[in-house]
Amino acid sequence: MDTNKRLGLALSGGGVRGIAHLGVLKAMNERGIFPDSLSGSSAGAIVAIMYAKGYAPDEILSIIIKTNYFRFLRPAISWRGLLKMDLVQTLYEEYLGEDDFSALNLPVTIAATDVHLAKTVFFSEGEIIRPLMASSCIPGMFDPILINGHHYLDGGVLNNLPVEPLFENCDSLMGVNCNHLPDQQNIRHLKSLIERTVIMSMNYNVYSRVHRCDYFVEPKGLATYGVLEIKKANEIFERGYEYMIHYLDSHPELSTFQKQTNYTG
Numbered sequence: 001m002d003t004n005k006r007l008g009l010a011l012s013g014g015g016v017r018g019i020a021h022l023g024v025l026k027a028m029n030e031r032g033i034f035p036d037s038l039s040g041s042s043a044g045a046i047v048a049i050m051y052a053k054g055y056a057p058d059e060i061l062s063i064i065i066k067t068n069y070f071r072f073l074r075p076a077i078s079w080r081g082l083l084k085m086d087l088v089q090t091l092y093e094e095y096l097g098e099d100d101f102s103a104l105n106l107p108v109t110i111a112a113t114d115v116h117l118a119k120t121v122f123f124s125e126g127e128i129i130r131p132l133m134a135s136s137c138i139p140g141m142f143d144p145i146l147i148n149g150h151h152y153l154d155g156g157v158l159n160n161l162p163v164e165p166l167f168e169n170c171d172s173l174m175g176v177n178c179n180h181l182p183d184q185q186n187i188r189h190l191k192s193l194i195e196r197t198v199i200m201s202m203n204y205n206v207y208s209r210v211h212r213c214d215y216f217v218e219p220k221g222l223a224t225y226g227v228l229e230i231k232k233a234n235e236i237f238e239r240g241y242e243y244m245i246h247y248l249d250s251h252p253e254l255s256t257f258q259k260q261t262n263y264t265g
Contacts, residue, residue: 005171005172005256006036006037006170006171007033007034007035007170007172007174008035008036008037008038008039008166008167008169008173009035009037009038009039009166009173009176010038010039010161010162010163010166010176010213011039011040011041011043011044011045011047011176011178012040012042012044012156012160012161012175012176012177012178012202012206013042013044013135013136013155013156013160013178013202014043014044014156014177014178014179014202014222014227015226015227015228016043016225016226016227016228016232016236017043017178017223017225017227017236018042018043018044018046018047018178019064019233019236020176020178020219020236020237020239020240021043021044021047021176021178021240022047022058022060022061022237022240023057023236023239023241023242023243023244024176024217024240024241024244025051025057026056026057026237026244027241027244027245027248028244028248029056029057031248031254031255032258032259033248033254033255033257033258034259035106035174036106036107036169036170037106037107037108037109037166037169037170038051038052038106038107038108038166039108039109039110039111039122039162040108040110040111040135040155040162041110041135041154041155041159041160041161041162042138042154042156042160043136043178044176044178045108045110045111045132045135045136045155046135046136048108048110049096049104049128050096052104052105052106052108053095053096053097053105054105055095061234063095064230064233065230065233065234067091068230088133089129089130089133092128092132093129096128096129099127100126101123101124101126101128102125103128104128108124109122109123109124109162109165109166110122110123110124110132110135110155110162111135111156111159112131112134112135112137112145112153112154112155113152113154113155113158113159114150114151114152115144115150115151115152115153116150116151118158120155120158120159120162122162122164122165123135124165130145130147131145131147131152133145134153134154134155135152135154135155136154136155137152137153137154138153138154138227139153139154139157156202156205158205159205160177160179160202160203160206161175161177161205161206161209161210163175163209163212163213164212167212172215172257173213173214173215174214174216175206175210175213175215175216175217176216176218177203177206177218178219178240179202179203179206179222179223180218180219180221180222180223181196181199181203181223182220182221182223182224184196195226196223215251215254217243219239219240219243219244220239220243221239222236222239222240
């Protein structure tokens with residue numbers, strides 16, 4: 001066991017499917033494996049920030065179910081989106097406390113998309129809440145988030161597995177994608193076609209970064225869950241947990257990242 005080895009964890013976006021990240025983290029923690037740094041887009045950013053704040057995976061799951069995150073959204077009458085995210089700020093203030101990356105127990109970088117510059121921007125210092133809202137701001141559904149004169153949208157638009165910020169801060173890098181798309185022979189209606197096309201696009205920019213990962217974790221079949229299907233939260237969590245248990249069994253070398261205690265709490 002080498003407790004000096006550093007593990008970086010990059011978490012993809014995927015709406016409610018991102019709850020699978022919590023199952024993955026629970027399985028890792030039960031084996032004494034704790035990431036030293038994290039990055040994330042969208043749902044992955046939310047999980048990374050909450051975990052780095054010191055909440056255990058089970059606690060985060062309970063918060064998501066109890067608060068029903070999406071009830072904090074309200075209609076937006078504008079050309080930019082259908083829903084506003086401003087009420088989500090109250091939720092984050094309640095559970096995060098101090099609105100600054102320096103208040104976290106672990107280094108975290110979150111990705112958002114700058115609409116004006118058409119590029120990914122990484123946030124890792126200063127205020128947390130507005131960048132976090134921006135990172136999970138689904139285009140066309142929510143009003144973009146204004147930060148320093150620029151409008152930002154979901155980080156997954158251009159980078160749904162933000163591994164780049166972790167390269168200098170870890171010895172090994174693990175990417176986790178929560179959007180595995182199973183084979184489907186018959187696509188019977190337009191809604192299914194659109195949903196499948198969107199996920200294919202998301203996964204394309206994830207898979208273009210897999211070669212940068214030392215380990216790549218992708219629980220099977222998660223793309224069959226709707227992006228807002230909160231009623232399946234426990235099931236999604238279990239899928240992530242069970243898949244990661246098997247992954248750890250087949251990669252015993254990951255035990256070299258075991259630590260004596262969970263220093264995130």
